[in-house]
Amino acid sequence: MNLAEKCGVFGAQVTNGEVFHMLYWGMLAQNHRGHQSHGFATWDGDIEVYTQLGLIPPNQGFGFDVKSLKGSVGIGNVRYATSGSLDLGARQRDAMPIRVNGEKRSVAISFNGNIVNVRDLQKRVGVDQSYSDTHALALLILQKLEETGSIEEAARACMGGIDGSFAVTGIVDDGTLFAFKDPIGVKPLCYGKSKGVHAFSSESVGLDINGIKWDHELSPGEFMAVEEEEVIRRQLVESQRRAFCAFEFAYFMRPDSRVKEKFVYQARVEFGRALAHIYAEKAKRCDVVVSLPETADDAAYGFHEEAGIPWERATRRHRYVTQRAFITDVEYRDSVIFRKVNILEPLIKGKRLAVVDDSIVRGDTTRATVKRLRAAGAREIHLFITYPRILGPCFYGIDMATYSQLIGARMTPEEIAVEVDADSVNYLTIEDYVKCTELTREQFCLGCMTNDYPTPMADSLAKEMWNKLKRGETEKGRIYEST
């Protein structure tokens, strides 16, 4: 399956020298979190911003005009747009980091998340609806910074009255680097340090690539700032509940990233083992395990170990086809899927396949994959899906906005199997999924699996959308933006 995260963030301060190379590598390691635009901001007495559409070029000397990005403090971003207008001009304007200037102060932020009550926030800070939620959040931070003179107080103002998810890195016009997470901690954001370096990254791979030692995952509601040599760490709110996005484990994060002590690949191997254990009878019917590259590879390995049947690498990715299908429009999505993965017919022909995949969202990727496996001569196709059945939309930055677009909200696993032309569809249960991560159910957002959302506005919007669907009315995409 192909899904899209909204964004990846990074920020660093170095005691001696220039920070830009760290921002570059920190973001390149997280390019999978956003392909639509990328950008950097550095501070060298003033804040300079560079943004560009598309992926970060894999060669830092090529296609970049970043000579002005000097300084020892900076932030970076890769973005998928799920908020604001989606036309070209808007995507250029909304590329991050976003710098906003007030009468006395200025600030730049890099943001990962989604603000559910964005219209309220836009009204409150006086910004047009066509702008992204990041603009509104940046203006709120700026207003509070001008009022109080404290970036900590500005971050505190974001902790109340905002329904949604946010993980933020930023720089203030005095050279302070800061980072904070929403009160329920939906998105990942970690802190690392090494001699002369402090850094924040959505995923730990952004630290690893720079040789920075991972220190901790920020708690929900935690604020940190680095002012010259001083590191400030504050718990701005005591969270009533935690709601880390469960999808991060199955799909978004790189397998070599970590959530607290657990590496993502370890959880994925366990997902595969659990699937093979729960569906042992079906697994026994199969001749080979096949995975959809690359997010299901670790799970396929676990499945193969538990079931004792060979894992054939019968699907190969075209290395430089990087577009993620989930975020693209329907017509384009099919061609992206076709171009991304090649099928090795000799490993498929006449075989009964256990196909391990990370998720089924709309069903079109799965249908296209099954079609290609059948065309390559597969005798039977049993799908084993690591992410439990998706029953509801996401309001926190993942582009699955309505019930009607989700095949799992409309059909049972048996009906989905018929719809996508598979012999069976077998999901991991929520309980087993959570167990494999070694976190507890109370630490996760499981909204898209349970229809029980961790914030009040998302919860009531979900109910409203579901009732609309039952009445036969059309749901609006990204409905949370139209309220």
Ligand code: SF4
């Ligand atoms: S609703 Fe699903 S995709 Fe969205 S944050 Fe919660 S677990 Fe993640």
